[in-house]
Amino acid sequence: MPETPLTSPRVRFAPSPTGYLHVGGARTALFNWLFARHWGGTLILRIEDTDFERSSEAMVAGILEGMQWLGMDWDEGPFFQSQRLPLYRATADKLLAAGAAYPCFCTKEELEARRAEATAAGRPPMYDRRCRALAPAAAAARQAAGEAAAIRFAVPEGGATSFDDAVFGTVSFNNAELEDFVLLRSDGIPTYHLSVVADDVDMRLTHIIRGADHLSNTPKQVLQYQALGAPLPVFAHVPLILGPDKTRLSKRHGATSVISYKDLGIVPEAFRNFLALLGWTPGTDAAAGADGKTREVFLSDELIRLFSLAGISKSNSVFDNDKLAWFNTEYIRAYSPEQLLPLVQAEWAAAGFLPTLAPDSILATIALLQTRARSLKDFAGVFRAYFSDAFEFEPAAVAKFLKDPATPLLLVALGERLQAEPAFTEASTEATLRALAEERGIKAGILINGARVALTGQGVAPSLFAVMVALGRERTVDRLLAAPSIPVAMS
RNA sequence: GGCGCCAUGGUGUAACUGGUUAACACGUCGCCCUCUCAAGGCGAAGAGUACGGGUUCGAUCCCCGUUGGCGCUACCA
Numbered sequence: 001m002p003e004t005p006l007t008s009p010r011v012r013f014a015p016s017p018t019g020y021l022h023v024g025g026a027r028t029a030l031f032n033w034l035f036a037r038h039w040g041g042t043l044i045l046r047i048e049d050t051d052f053e054r055s056s057e058a059m060v061a062g063i064l065e066g067m068q069w070l071g072m073d074w075d076e077g078p079f080f081q082s083q084r085l086p087l088y089r090a091t092a093d094k095l096l097a098a099g100a101a102y103p104c105f106c107t108k109e110e111l112e113a114r115r116a117e118a119t120a121a122g123r124p125p126m127y128d129r130r131c132r133a134l135a136p137a138a139a140a141a142r143q144a145a146g147e148a149a150a151i152r153f154a155v156p157e158g159g160a161t162s163f164d165d166a167v168f169g170t171v172s173f174n175n176a177e178l179e180d181f182v183l184l185r186s187d188g189i190p191t192y193h194l195s196v197v198a199d200d201v202d203m204r205l206t207h208i209i210r211g212a213d214h215l216s217n218t219p220k221q222v223l224q225y226q227a228l229g230a231p232l233p234v235f236a237h238v239p240l241i242l243g244p245d246k247t248r249l250s251k252r253h254g255a256t257s258v259i260s261y262k263d264l265g266i267v268p269e270a271f272r273n274f275l276a277l278l279g280w281t282p283g284t285d286a287a288a289g290a291d292g293k294t295r296e297v298f299l300s301d302e303l304i305r306l307f308s309l310a311g312i313s314k315s316n317s318v319f320d321n322d323k324l325a326w327f328n329t330e331y332i333r334a335y336s337p338e339q340l341l342p343l344v345q346a347e348w349a350a351a352g353f354l355p356t357l358a359p360d361s362i363l364a365t366i367a368l369l370q371t372r373a374r375s376l377k378d379f380a381g382v383f384r385a386y387f388s389d390a391f392e393f394e395p396a397a398v399a400k401f402l403k404d405p406a407t408p409l410l411l412v413a414l415g416e417r418l419q420a421e422p423a424f425t426e427a428s429t430e431a432t433l434r435a436l437a438e439e440r441g442i443k444a445g446i447l448i449n450g451a452r453v454a455l456t457g458q459g460v461a462p463s464l465f466a467v468m469v470a471l472g473r474e475r476t477v478d479r480l481l482a483a484p485s486i487p488v489a490m491s
Numbered sequence: 492g493g494c495g496c497c498a499u500g501g502u503g504u505a506a507c508u509g510g511u512u513a514a515c516a517c518g519u520c521g522c523c524c525u526c527u528c529a530a531g532g533c534g535a536a537g538a539g540u541a542c543g544g545g546u547u548c549g550a551u552c553c554c555c556g557u558u559g560g561c562g563c564u565a566c567c568a
Contacts, residue, residue: 016568051567108566115565124493125564150566168496177494177564185566192568216495216563239497239561246560274503277516281504294505294515313504316561320502323517333530372529401527430526448526460528 009041009206013067013074014196016048017059020257021066023249023319024211024241027275031238032209033072034276034307044203045077050195052082066258070268076203081195088190091198091228092151092183100227101183103139103149104131126179127152151184153193153224161219166207166236166309173219181220193217197224205233209309212237212316236309239279239316249319265375266324267343270331273298274324279317282306297330325374332373337366344379348387351380355387362387365470368462385456386470393486397459401449408483410440410447411454415480424473426465433465454483 013029015021021029036043045067049055064078081088095101106127115125131139132154143149155178162172183194190198200208200221215237225232243253255261261271277296298306332340344366348355355362365386366379373379385391402408417432418424433451437444448464455476461467468476 014568018568048568054567104566106566111566119492122492126493152566171495173495179564182566187566189566191566196568211562212496213562214568217568219495237496242561244502248561277503279503283505296503296516315497317504318502320517323503326517329530371531374529397527433526445526452527458528462527462529464526 006039006041006206009036009039010044010204011036011041011207011209012044012046012077012200012203012205014046014048014199014210015063016051016054017056017063018051018054019059020062020259022256023258023275025063026066026070026258027241027278028209028211028238029067029072030070030272030275031236031280031307031312033074034304035207035209035309036075037304038307041206042076043074044079044205045074046079046199046203047077047081048192048195049080049082050189050192052189055082062257062259069259069262070272072272079199079203081190081199084195084199085188085190087202088184088195088198089188091201092190092194095153095183095224095227096151098227099154100224101151101153102132102134103143104152104180104182105134105139105142105147105149106131127181129180132180148186150182150186152180153183153220153227155180155220155223161222163218163222163232163235165215165218166234167239167312168212168215168237168314171215171218173216175219175223178219178223193220194224197221197228200233201225201228201230207234207236207309209236209238212239236312238312239314241278242316242318244318244320246316246318253319261324265347265377266328267331267335267376269299270327271324273303273331274327276303276307278319279313280307281311281313282308283311297327297334299331299334329374332376333371335370337363337370340366340370343376347376347380353380353384353388353390356389357387361470361472368466368470372462382458385458386467389475391457393453393457394459397453397457398486398488400459401453402483402486403488404446407446407450408454408486410436410442411450411480411483413440414447414451415477415483418468418473418480419477424469424476426463426469429468429476430465450483451480454486455479 011032013025013032015025015029033043035041047060047063049060060078067074092101096103104127111127114128118125131152139149156175158175160172160174161178162170164170181193182191184190218235218237222232241249243249245253249256255264258271262268273296276298282298341363347353357365369379369383369386373383379387414433414436417436418429421428421432433447434444437447449459452461452464452467453459455461455464455467455471471479
C-alpha cells in the first residue's frame with residue numbers, strides 16, 4: 001500500500017549515556033535511521049546526559065562505537081543536553097510566562113515524606129500542588145530572597161490529553177492522572193520531560209520514534225507542546241524487546257550490549273537485519289519472493305527501501321538467539337569473499353593470529369569455508385589450519401581417526417605419492433588416495449578421515465580434496481609427512 | 492494500588508475494509524545426498540488465534556468482561 005510521501009522528515013536517536021548501547025536502544029536507533037534514510041530525511045544524534053550522577057563519557061564513546069559498528073550514521077550532532085542548558089531555562093521561562101508552569105519550593109525530603117504518607121494512607125502518591133496556589137508575588141519574593149525553587153508544569157485540572165500514535169493509534173489520558181511534574185530542578189538542571197520537549201521543538205523534529213516505555217510520558221510532553229504553541233510531531237512508539245523469559249531484556253539475559261555481539265563474531269549487517277525484523281515487518285507484498293515465500297534476509301539497502309512505520313507491530317517481542325545465529329550464517333554465506341575479508345582480518349587481528357597463506361589463496365579459502373562458518377570467530381578459531389601452520393590438533397579428532405599406529409604411516413605414503421604426482425587437483429588427489437587405499441586393501445575412509453585430521457587438526461572439514469587444493473601441494477604434503485609426530489592422547 | 496498498552500505454534504511475523512484446510516521464517520524431528528560436519532533437497536510434528544461472553548449468515552479480525560504480560564506512576568531517562 002503506497003504511503004503518503006514525506007518530505008525531509010527530521011528524526012532523532014536520543015540515548016542516555018548511563019550504560020552501553022543496548023539491544024533495545026540499538027533497534028530504536030535503527031528504526032530512526034531506516035526511516036530517515038528511506039525518506040531522505042535527517043537523523044540527529046542527541047545525548048541526553050542531564051543526569052550527571054549516572055552519565056559518563058565512557059558510555060558516550062560506547063554508544064558511538066555501537067552505532068558505528070552497526071553502520072548507522074547520523075546527519076547532525078552529537079548534541080549534548082548538558083551543553084544546552086540555556087535553552088531549557090528559556091523554555092521553562094516561556095512556560096512560566098504562559099502561566100503553564102510555576103515555582104515549587106517543596107524540598108525533596110518534604111515530598112518524599114508526603115509521598116510515603118499518602119501511600120500509607122492508600123492515596124495516590126501524587127504531588128499535592130500546594131505551591132501552585134502560591135500568589136505570584138509571594139513566590140517571586142521567596143525566589144528573590146534566594147530560596148531554591150523547582151519549576152513544575154501546571155497540568156490542567158480536568159479534561160484529557162490525547163494524541164495519535166503512528167503505531168498504537170489514538171491514546172488518551174485523563175489529566176487527573178497526571179501530576180504537576182518537575183520541569184526544572186531546583187539546581188536549574190532540566191528533567192527529561194522538559195529537555196526532551198525543548199530539544200524536539202528546537203530541532204524541529206517531525207517524527208518521534210522511540211521505545212514504548214515512553215508512551216505514558218507522552219501526554220506530559222503533548223501538554224507542553226500545546227502550552228508552547230508548538231506543532232505536534234508524529235509519535236511512533238516501538239514495543240519493547242524482551243528476553244526469552246518474556247521479561248524486559250536486561251543483563252540477566254546475557255549479552256545485551258550491542259558491542260558484545262561484535263565480540264561474538266556477528267556480522268553487523270546480519271545483526272541489523274535481525275533487529276529490524278524484531279517488531280517490524282515489511283509486509284507480504286514487498287517481501288514475497290518468486291516462490292511466494294516471505295523473504296527475511298534483506299541485503300544492503302533493501303531494509304531502507306522497505307522500511308515503513310506502518311509495519312511496526314504493537315506487541316513486545318522476544319529476542320531469539322537462534323534466529324540471530326541463522327541470520328549470521330546467511331550473511332556470511334551471502335557475502336563475497338572480498339566482502340568477508342576485512343571482517344575476517346579483524347578477527348585475526350583481535351586473536352593475534354597471523355595468516356601465512358598467500359593473499360589470493362586466502363580469498364579462495366574463505367570461499368571454501370564460508371558456507372560452514374557459524375561465526376566470524378570461526379576464521380580465527382577452528383579454521384586456523386587453513387590459513388597458517390600454527391594450529392592445534394583437536395584431541396578428540398586425533399583419538400578417533402589416528403589412534404591406529406598404521407594410519408600415520410599410510411598418510412606418509414599418501415604424502416609421498418601426492419608429491420610425485422604431476423597434477424594436484426581435486427580429481428587427481430582423490431584418484432591418488434583411492435588407488436593407494438585399494439593397493440593396501442583398506443577402506444578409503446581410513447585415509448580420508450585420517451588425512452582430514454592431519455591437514456586441518458579437525459575431525460570436521462569441507463570435502464578433503466577441496467581442502468588439499470586450498471592448502472596447496474606443499475602444505476598438504478608437509479602435513480601428511482608429519483602425521484607420525486601428531487601426539488595421540490592416551491586414554 | 493492507579494493509569495496506559497498489548498495478547499496468533501517454542502520464537503519472529505502474515506492473514507486487503509469479518510468469509511483461508513490460519514500462511515511464511517527460525518528452531519525441532521525424519522529422510523535423501525555424502526569422505527566428516529555443515530550446507531542443500533524433500534517431508535513431518537507443532538497454534539484453531541489467552542479465556543469467557545456477545546454482535547453477525549459467518550469472527551484471528553468488531554464490542555464487553557476476565558486473566559496474563561509489559562510500561563508509566565521520581566527534583567532518572
